[in-house]
Amino acid sequence: MGLVADGGQNTGIWHQIFNFDHYGELLGLVQNSLLAGVLLGLVGGLAGVFVILRDLPFAVHGISELSFAGASAALLLGVNVVAGSIAGSLIAAGAIGVLGVRARDRNSVIGIIMPFGLGLGVLFLSLYKGRAANKFGLLTGQIIAVSTPQMAWLLGTSVVVLLALALVWKPLTFASVDPEVAEARGVPVRGLSLAFMLVLGLAVALCVQIVGALLVLALLVTPAAAAARVTASPVLLPVLSVVFALCAMEGGTLLALGSTVPISPYVTTIAFVIYLGCRLVEAWRTQRTPPAALDSPRDHERSHT
Numbered sequence: 532m533g534l535v536a537d538g539g540q541n542t543g544i545w546h547q548i549f550n551f552d553h554y555g556e557l558l559g560l561v562q563n564s565l566l567a568g569v570l571l572g573l574v575g576g577l578a579g580v581f582v583i584l585r586d587l588p589f590a591v592h593g594i595s596e597l598s599f600a601g602a603s604a605a606l607l608l609g610v611n612v613v614a615g616s617i618a619g620s621l622i623a624a625g626a627i628g629v630l631g632v633r634a635r636d637r638n639s640v641i642g643i644i645m646p647f648g649l650g651l652g653v654l655f656l657s658l659y660k661g662r663a664a665n666k667f668g669l670l671t672g673q674i675i676a677v678s679t680p681q682m683a684w685l686l687g688t689s690v691v692v693l694l695a696l697a698l699v700w701k702p703l704t705f706a707s708v709d710p711e712v713a714e715a716r717g718v719p720v721r722g723l724s725l726a727f728m729l730v731l732g733l734a735v736a737l738c739v740q741i742v743g744a745l746l747v748l749a750l751l752v753t754p755a756a757a758a759a760r761v762t763a764s765p766v767l768l769p770v771l772s773v774v775f776a777l778c779a780m781e782g783g784t785l786l787a788l789g790s791t792v793p794i795s796p797y798v799t800t801i802a803f804v805i806y807l808g809c810r811l812v813e814a815w816r817t818q819r820t821p822p823a824a825l826d827s828p829r830d831h832e833r834s835h836t
Contacts, residue, residue, distance in 0.1 A: 554760055561788055563682045564741070568780035569739055570689040576773030577696050579645055579755030580733040581727060581814045584707040588752045590627055590728070593641035594735045596648030597623035599744035601668050601736075603655035613684040615683055617736040623648065624732030628725040652744070660764075685740065688733055695730045704765065741780070743794075746795040753802040760809040761816075775805045 582591055601619020605612045623644050630640045657667070660798075706713040706720045713722045731751075738747045754775035758768050783798030 533656045533773050534538050534626075546689070546742060563679065564784050565781065567682065567685050567741055568784050569777065570685055571741055571827075572777035572780045574689050574692050574734050574737055575750035576754050576776035577769055578692065578731055579751045579753075580772050581589070581703060581707055582731065582751055583728070583755045583759055584704070585724075587731070588748060589638060590624075591731065591735060591748055591751045592833050593627065593648070594620050594623040595744045595747040596645045596652070596738055598648075598732075598736050598739045599669055600651035600655065601646040602739065602744075603632045603652040603659070606661070607655045607659045611684070612681075613681055613736070613740060616739050617684075617688065617733060619765055620650070620732035620736040620739075621729060624728040624735075625725075628728035653767075669739070670745050681740070683738060688737055692733050692737070693729055695726070699723060699726060742783075742795045742798050743793070749779065749795070749799040749802045752805050753799075755777065757802075757809040759805040760813045778805065811829065823835070 583586060598616045601622070602612050602616035604619075605615025608615075626644060627637060627640050630636060633709050651671070672821040678808055702713070702718050703723050706723050710720050734751060735747055738750045742750060755768075755772040757775050758771035763773060779798050779802040783794050784800045786797040786801075787794040
């Protein structure tokens, strides 16, 4: 009897996680979510390249906490949640950009902002007397609650982020890879750093709307980190990062469609599997590379002299 009960319970759990009953009918409900996934894949994949190059994963988490606080405040006040999320993100990004010029200062500022933002968010949600699903969605994401007005905000903000990245891509790449040389050649390194932090704030606010504040790293860090494991090409790196982010977002949306589980576990799991796959590819390449190919040209010159 115990085995039967356990088996029934496990079947119920799997049915909650993977349920494709009436799947075709449900697809019509997530058109906005699928489009939002494309936008977030583009924004997260491209912005994530600089998050990795500039070592800012911790900053992403810090910004997401204040973005959560802004969205929670907007939910409590009955105003646009996306606008509140963007306002919170920009405040956090601006503070980190201005106060955290050096890496040590930046980490300290982020460590102060994170608990403050999370505490504010918890306070606002505890005061909110509306639907519990709205509270839960801000933390773990939501799939079919992307309304047309919210979609307009997401689209407009995504366009701003993508245009900003296009304008600063080349100098920002230079400043991210070799800031000392870039500054010596007249590149406004500090100005670009602050500008990117604000762009990152907008990107975080976008991702929070779909995957939630707790798991936003799955879109802004994991895809780019996975791509960096298999290529160092300045062209292929952002392309692969976007492809991985799109796979995580669209795959997560489609898997979560028929289940009772929030979208974020699916997105994070797909992103993590992609990252593991890239690590395996990297290890396989390393094993296949002959030892002589790992030597520098200078070592060859020394061996012939």
